[in-house]
Amino acid sequence: MPSWLGQMVLSCWELVGRILGTSKDDVSDDDGPDDSLLHSPLFWSRDLEKHSCGEFSVAVIRGNEVIEDHSQVDTGREVTFVGVYDGHGGPDASRYISRRLFRTFIRIAKEKGTISENILRSAVMETEDEFLSFVRGSFGRKPSIAAVGSCCLVGIIWRGSLYVANLGDSRAVIGSLGESKKVVAEQLTRDHNVGLEEIRSEVRALHPDDPYIVVENQGAWRIKGIIQVSFNMHDFLISCHITG
Known part of the structure; x- marks a missing residue:
């Protein structure tokens, strides 16, 4: 990592520490939350570690009493995988994605012998199908699971891309x-x-027979008046080249 980037990371960390009243030494450097941090705004973190193209660090700040959001960083000699899963309605969907998506991606990549947009798309769609099956199987004993969901943001660094x-x-x-x-x-x-x-406009075009598919509620536009997030599979993947 260039020295200027390292200084920027340290500066950002110090700023987070001042805001939260914590320091870098106050947090755990393992892969998950330390018990002492379960009621702290700074939920868990990892200090600078090596990955295939340099170094990385992670800090997770607690936003809700119930942790609905999950994240992960998995590194190897050639690949770095980063996932951020913003759950809503409960933690079930984001937790499921964090446990299954990376494993599914690695399995498909090994089968194909490469990494590509189509492989990443296939891993996400397979994980979604598996979760829907899980919801159908769990609905009888836990009806509320039908109302949970999660955003999914994944970044993969491989061979300069x-x-x-x-x-x-x-x-x-x-x-x-x-x-x-x-x-x-x-x-x-x-x-x-x-x-x-x-x-x-896109959502309304997809549901022409439902005049209430998007309505304004509490000063914001929402799907069925409930949630702002929409999902458009056709706009799913972006690939860009890393330079330097």
Whole structure:
């Protein structure tokens, strides 16, 4: 990692520490939450570690009393996998994705002997189909599971390319040095959120017989007046080349 990027990461960490009243030494560096952090705003973290193209660090900040969101970073000699799963209605969907998606992706990649957009798409669709089967099998004893869901944002670095898969309105942003030597941020994904006029138009076009598919509720546009997130499979994958 270039020295300027390392300094930026440390500066960001110090800022988070000042906001939350914690320091880098206060958190665990394992793959999940430490028991002492279960009631802390800073849920868990990992310090700088090596990956196939440099180094990475992760910090997860607690947002809700019930942890509906999950994330993961898995690294190997040639591949780095990052997943962010923003759950809603409960933790079941995001937890299921965090446990199954990466394993499914690795299995398909090994079968095909490569990594591609189609393989990542297949892994996500297979995981979704499996979860729907899980919901149908669990509905009798837990009817509320039919109302849970999750956004899915995945990034994979392999052989100089970054593959980003997005379903929902989580957002991937990449930073690079501009001409003025300042970090320039570029959004890599498209939000699937009916707060955007173009997404509302798409959803209405997909449901022409339902005049209430998108309605305004509590000052915001929502699907059936409930949730803002929409899902558009046709806009699922973006691939961009990593330079430097």
